[in-house]
Amino acid sequence: MKPRHLLTVRDLKPSQIQGLLNSAADLKRNRKEIDPLAGKTLGLLFQKPSVRTRVSFEVGMAQLGGRSLYIGPVELQGGQRESSKDLAQVLSRYLDGIVARTFSHEQAEEMAAWSRIPVINGLSDFAHPCQALSDLFTIQEKFGRLKGVRLAYIGDGNNVCHSLLEASALMGAQLAVATPPGYRPDRSVVQWALAQAKKSGSRILLSMKPKEAVREAQVVYTDVWTSMGQEREQAQRRKDFRGFQVDSSLLKQADKKVIFMHCLPAHRGEEVSNEVMDSRYAIVYDQAENRLHMQKAILLTLMGRRT
Numbered sequence: 001m002k003p004r005h006l007l008t009v010r011d012l013k014p015s016q017i018q019g020l021l022n023s024a025a026d027l028k029r030n031r032k033e034i035d036p037l038a039g040k041t042l043g044l045l046f047q048k049p050s051v052r053t054r055v056s057f058e059v060g061m062a063q064l065g066g067r068s069l070y071i072g073p074v075e076l077q078g079g080q081r082e083s084s085k086d087l088a089q090v091l092s093r094y095l096d097g098i099v100a101r102t103f104s105h106e107q108a109e110e111m112a113a114w115s116r117i118p119v120i121n122g123l124s125d126f127a128h129p130c131q132a133l134s135d136l137f138t139i140q141e142k143f144g145r146l147k148g149v150r151l152a153y154i155g156d157g158n159n160v161c162h163s164l165l166e167a168s169a170l171m172g173a174q175l176a177v178a179t180p181p182g183y184r185p186d187r188s189v190v191q192w193a194l195a196q197a198k199k200s201g202s203r204i205l206l207s208m209k210p211k212e213a214v215r216e217a218q219v220v221y222t223d224v225w226t227s228m229g230q231e232r233e234q235a236q237r238r239k240d241f242r243g244f245q246v247d248s249s250l251l252k253q254a255d256k257k258v259i260f261m262h263c264l265p266a267h268r269g270e271e272v273s274n275e276v277m278d279s280r281y282a283i284v285y286d287q288a289e290n291r292l293h294m295q296k297a298i299l300l301t302l303m304g305r306r307t
């Protein structure tokens, strides 16, 4: 059974994630039927800015023979211009799929509830599933497996962290998360991940000590301290996250062959030092490239003919 929408990673079963990983690998090797999404149009509804998500979905759609249409903050007015219910029903009459980047996750959920076409979450305040699925693909490429790979996430318990928790717990990777007090990931996500980890053999650990979390880690991952929509908290956050920068001395505590990952955009000098970003450990551009291959797999699964 193929999923109807993709709002969070936990909407998927491990077998469906494995299918997406295989399909992304095939697409990356360029094995595909010609123009499988010919005649289809994908709407990109973005309340917030984006480079990677927008460009990779637009290019992906073009490579699959379809087209895409950008509907930006001016038209959407932060969801205030009209209800998500009306918007979803209108757009279902024109489009074949939607990628929604909303401030609130509830808006994406409401859109999915009323939409007759697939809705893909292109980042909400709660989750970034396309990022985490692409990251699983990157980690599998680098290590040849996901089960038992030791990940550490250092920084804010945000949307990217939530999706990484769900992805790791579903696929049997180990994940240690270190955040300052007050910035832990959402309790419901942690509880879900802990329960899921028991089934998959994953191990989930929460900490407030970056050094503890990165010990023997094979992947060290971070994201910005101030996410889109939190700009007014920036000064406070800079203070609260002191000691949480991923720098060379922190990476020294990790596995010798550690790789550094970041969803980007990075605030160099805040959550990650320039030195680490430019080091041989960083695979952030491979990681960004893989958004394209994984999202093509997602588009084919949700919008293609085959189930």
Ligand code: CP
Binding pocket: 049, 050, 051, 052, 053, 054, 123, 131, 263, 264, 265
């Ligand atoms: N990583 C990511 O989603 O980047 P954008 O915000 O540029 O799309």
Ligand code: NVA
Binding pocket: 123, 158, 159, 160, 223, 224, 226, 227, 228, 263, 264, 265
């Ligand atoms: N946590 C960041 C991720 C950007 C891709 C944000 O929400 O702004």
